[in-house]
Amino acid sequence: MGGHGLTPQASTHAQARVDAYLGELTRLLRGPRRRVAQILAELRDGLDQAIADRTTDGRTEDQAVDSAIDRFGTPQAVADAFAGELVTAYDRHTIAWYIATGPLVGIWWLLLLQPHPWRAGLVALLTAIPVLPLIAAAIATAAGTFATTGRLIRWLPEASPDRALTATIAIVALALAGDLTVITLYLWSGAPLRASAILAIGASLIRIACSVVVLRHAALMRRGSTGADPGPTGRNDAHR
Template sequence: MARDALIIEGYLAALATRLPGPRRARVAVLDELRDGLTEAAARHAESGSPPRVAAEAAVGEFGTVDQVAAAFAGELVTQQARHVVTALVVTGPLVGVWWLLLLAPTSPAGIPVLPLIGAAVLIGLLVLATTGSLSRWLPSAAPRRALTGATAVVVGCMAGDLGMLTALAIGFDAKLSALAIVAVLASLIRLSCSVYLLHACVSARQALSGDDRVSPRRSAG
């Protein structure tokens, strides 16, 4: 690989370690920056600069790794919040239906975590509404607030699954039927996914907190 390409790829590799958010969104940002850097380096080369100097000048135009990471942090954190909430809202009914079939015959009011699950669903829908196309009519949620909402949804889902499993374990008048086994497995799978999503939220918050100390500079690519 040419020295100028190594400079650009090294810059992007360093930036990749600082960007929060879902993998697909981070890759899209890096691809966008790679195109912009390549075009900027080509312009400098056309002006007579050696390839290595042209690449260094292009990188200098875009700003430091900290500055560029800060410029994209809010956008990527918001996408992370939407990704987390969407994953849980989509999988929620797939898990909840088994518990409802198992426990509802006793009494839906006897399911202790229903209010908590309902609150998590409402928060999740609010996050999606205030960070998507509906934000044209609703107040737009700031990245930090959207991430806080997503974290609350994850914690609520985890508490709901643990509550259901605990209720079944201490004797919720439910025999260990095939339905009970499916419900337990569904909750255990979602719990493991929730741990991963919670870690993603914590990492995104750390990245956002770190970028608050950097003056953002969104480069025009």
């Protein structure tokens, strides 16, 4: 963070205090890296302006820094104010990743377990790929969460960050269960490990590892957002 300055005349001591404040915020903010970086940049600009305004009013630099930081609030208060926004951003980012990887993983299993799905009836398809109901549930949950956390909230009820995070956890759990199920069924079938089988299993194993990481991260975000103040603390001041 040392690449940003308050003003050309600002002391190293004042810069260090702002860096320490934003450094603590960096530790507390949980969410997509790009959005966290944007928030930190906005907060730094707001702090720089607030300190400059107070210095112009005749306060010493230390007094200006104290006043600006007090107005913004403690790092924990500011992190709590952004928690809901970051949780929703994380949910949409995660769901988008699963929507993108779902067809890539699914196509290998479809070709492996039912090479001609258009010729098979529904019963035969479900017998060959028993995780299809899980996939349908995940797709429906993903579509509903995307619709109620994005631009469509102009016409639809907006999902709270907690509900969106719960939906994300459910989607990841369904994907994890689906990947584990198809791998287990295929290995138990005794079928030979052809190249297509290795590709399908490898793709699912990668997504299983990612799902475990996502579930752990989501659990940390849920604990971190518990009791968070959804009010405007810090956010309004960042734009003053």
